[in-house]
Amino acid sequence: MSAAATLKTWAGAALAAPVIWLASIVNVPLKSWQRATGTGGMAAFFLAPNMAIFGIFVLVPLVINFFYSATSGTAYFLQDRNFVGLEQYQRLLDCSNYLDTATCREDLFWKAVHNTGLFVVVQVALMTVVSIATALILNREIVGRSFWRAVFFFPVLLSPVVTGLIWRWILQRQGLLNLIVHDLGGEPYNWLTDRFWAFTAAVSVSVWAHMGFYTLILLAGLQAIPRDLYEAAEMDGTRPARVFWRITLPLLMPNLLVVIVLALIRAVQIFDEVYVLTGGGPGTSTLYLTQYIYEIGFASLLRNPGLASAASILMGLVLVVLTLLQLQVGRRGERKGARQ
């Protein structure tokens, strides 16, 4: 064994020793616990830490969120807040014309709702098209497929803050995009101060950041389609477009639906990368629901946790509907798979 390998083994043993020692110490009281309570007690022991954390930090907040949304005030502790019933919801939904945010009492909320709606439609459509195209290309006989697959996956791992900063740097006045525009003979432009371009940037950057994930799911679906179907189509001299519409798309449909619903669920909650990229601006043109909840709940001077909580429950309802849709879709996909 080489000196380096020996060192590595020793270092590994030295690091592992206290953990192994700790585990054997723990074994002593656990053995008596097992004798006292049987395997049922052991199941409870193994579940306890996870379920305790889970209960305190997921289930309890989930339940008290409803109480929160029925109270007013700026205090965070439930006992310091005044019960107001459904007033927060009334306030949020108080609108004489839902299509015109100026007529709403909480116009910021409705701006966020409208922005999110438009964002979700455009982003999910673009995401689906780009992911399908990439998956189809990756599914061809290309040299170095795993390399190319990795290329499109790279941004998925980046943190939203890094993603937002990278693109803010590219889109700013002296940035890379303006260098390209300049070289093509155009005028440099401050992209992120323009409502239309800020929205376009928010959509494109989020597609850039997440498309690799959806491409992977679609690629797995494409690779599961039996080869002989294509061979049969080729023997019949079927046109490629027809092969796509009649074989590829129908058989990819279960994965495609999962991708669309997952993308919808994620797009509704869009926050981090857009917040870092545009900060919701210019004005409120890229203010989305999660940012609204964050700002009303914590950041703004007029903070109102009850209102934020009511808004988050309304958003949660949309997500529940989408999740049920996904379960439905998943089940249909399974049945379809079983039939084949």
Place this chain on the structure above:
Amino acid sequence: MSGVTTFLTRRRGGRSWHWTDIVSWLWLIGGLVIMFGPAVWLVGSSFKTPAQLAEFPPTILPYVSQQASVEGYDTPLPLYSVKLPDGSTRIMAELRRIGIVAQMVDPKAPKDIVKVNIADRQPVREIGFATGNYTEPFVHFDFLHYLRNSVFVTAMATLITLLTNSMAAFALSKYKFRGRDLTMLVIVGTLMVPLSVILVPLYSVVSAVGLLDSLWGVILPTVATPTGVFLLRQYMLTIPDELLDAARMDNASEWQIYWRIVLPLAAPALAVLAIFSVVWRWNDFLWPLVVLSRKELYTLQVGLNTYAGQLNVQWHYILAMTVVTMIPVVLVFVFLQRYITSGIAGTGLK
């Protein structure tokens, strides 16, 4: 000539190039540029000096102005290539600049001062790296704190996630008890409860248990991941129960069975979860942003956002620190990417 073309475009299977092949390769090459280009541009920019970052059009590579120490002056002076009135060009050092007139000297003859219009001179530059962008934020700002906090949060959260999730997965896959299916249903059901839906009540819970403004307040709410329990349980179901029964015959305690048999056998799934967890916790933004208000407790993500949100953004530091924040994830990408992609393709979870 046509023979050469045929040779170059010949492909396996005897098929010739179709227009879809060209579209595919254009898409792939374009993808390569769009996916990696921004990150490469970021790294290149992070080595530029503030003056260079403010330039337009920007250069691709980082440059630094050359300087020379001139006899009779304490500090090194910047060098310029100067076009003199007689039409010749000379390399000269700048003493000071008054309006549009600069006082220049020849480094070899420091006595004669020449007055030059600033339009008639170009700075002498060479490729160079402003490494101060990387070292200064650690010394003068809190970035060392941020880095330490991020490492602590990521390491602790991942360790606790692995331990608690694997224990729960063990119980859910290897024991029969009342309410097991209900427990599993609740866990899978909350897979779809995103942070933004419970942001306000979670904040009050964390403040009620006294974890507000502490790193443990960042760590604990994130560790009981339903994804992890689900992933590990699915894997542990494939471990044969006979193995456990054999160990019980040999008088092993249930803890020993978990620790010495099931955990080592579940190592591949644990590795996938560990990689996921490291990436998740390192990248977390909204929750630390809400919980942490003392500046010295910020994680890298929150710290970066704070500095980037200031009125007068110091881009040279921000870019360098963005690169630092990116490093662990890039390492994961280079060495462990295939575990993640197989994990996603297998479970459809992220």
